[in-house]
Amino acid sequence: MEFKCVEECSQCCIEREYYPSKEFGKIGVLILPEEKEKIEKISAINKVDIKILPRIGVSEERDSLPTKILAYQLMGVEKNGNTCPFLDTASETKSPHGGFPCKIYENRPLACRAYPLIESEPITLDQKCKFCKEHGNADKNLNSEMEALVKIKDSMNAELPTIWRFATKVGEDEDQEILKTGWILEG
Template sequence: MLKEFHCIQDCSDCCINRQYYPSIDYGKIGVLLLRHEKKQVENLAEAHKINIIVLPRLGIGTNKKSNGPSQVIAYQLMGTNTDGNYCPFLDIKGKNRSPHGGFNCAIYDERPLSCHAYPALSENNTNVELDCNCKFSCQYSNHVKKNLLESELIALSTIRNNFDRFTQQTIWRYATHIGEESVTKSLLPRGWYLQD
């Protein structure tokens, strides 16, 4: 029987642990930002006096030098640690906690769509597939009932609709060259790479 999703008590892992994607070679990815979200996140960081690093993530077409995209279609908000972990908006020093006991997000009400969507990855008529890195998914199941995930699924749909129109384009992916010290020598140099 499918469970209903809920955040695990005291968990903030989705705001702390970044993943290597699409492979370890590219380094860790940051929080996905759609083009229209980049400036908003930069303004929020300025208002909260938080230093952030935003890198490109995906691009389409090919520039005149043939060494990158002609247009950036997504960015990524990088973590504060040298290994790429910890969202800069996660308040790990404050005493306030989220309703489930995890650390507070300084921009929770204005967080990016990818944060709204997490941990939902896909859906069908009856259930939702969750990211296998989500603590709930690890403890219970990576498939859950659709109820209680309406806002996550709306955000996921908005993200998908944003990228569906680019499926026939040449896609470039940005390698961050960020990760644990033990793997940094094997990471691709920071920059654009044509997606296979």
């Protein structure tokens, strides 16, 4: 079956999730270091306020903070972390599938290009995606998504042994007590 966005859906650009657990807060769109400056320039040109936080870092030692950042994250504009700042929810314009359009679609990050594929063993479709929920699978026209995911996976190969995740302290009001901020050693 061929993958295609569900009519009037922009869910993947709106809803953010807690990851890897609630204490880390909601995550933003994964941005590779080589994409960060480009996204910042695009936001300035389009006069879109953005917030980019670290996401994954590595270090040689467990008792030092990350010495290299492998990935950043583009945070949502809502207080609870939802809604990509580049999602055009204000105009009357709609995307080809009837959802809200992306202001930077041709220049969107690799993580957006890879969706609805998610990195796991084996690579799977995100079951939070409306198409994937309704149809269960797609086995056609996901070549560009697979290429984007492979590029992301390749860039995550770090030679440094200690992995850190950045806690965003972003989430729902009722979760504020348990949310943390800053670097947390993984594992």
